[in-house]
Amino acid sequence: MSAGPYVIQERQLGHLDIYTYLYPQNAGLGKKYLDAAVKYIGMYTELFGPYPFDKFAAVENFFPTGYGYPSYTLMGGTVIRLPFIVDTSFPHEIAHCWWGNGVQVDYREGNWSEGLVTYLADYLLEEKKSPAAARDYRLRLLSDYSSLVKADRDFPLQKFMVESILLPVP
């Protein structure tokens, strides 16, 4: 559940209703997020097929979250004010409308949706900028991986299950 003194703004994309639910102090960001929602839902509709829900809403939260739910994303007020979020985390959460919320994960077979969405949002958007930006993104991921994942916590991708994250690897 989400609640607050929201300022609601609306846009149409074909038959799809798109909304922002923002607190008054961030209501000025509504147009920017509606424009971005139209852009990225349009881009992913071309790439994946029809948007799987009747509406999409970008909803502000007082916690610093970035969650994708069926038909809406819940993002923190401090998060949405960061100028790069509208073209990074926001399209990531929109892509989850298809992968993770439209087509849901069976965690017994691994959490493939996070990797797929990271590839189709975070990486694809860098690739659209330039081959050099895509290479830099891959290098950043490899650098982060080598810094953050110790040898005793490393495992093959096919073993990427919720238990792999939550429990120590034997």
Ligand SMILES: [Zn+2]
């Ligand atoms: Zn994600």
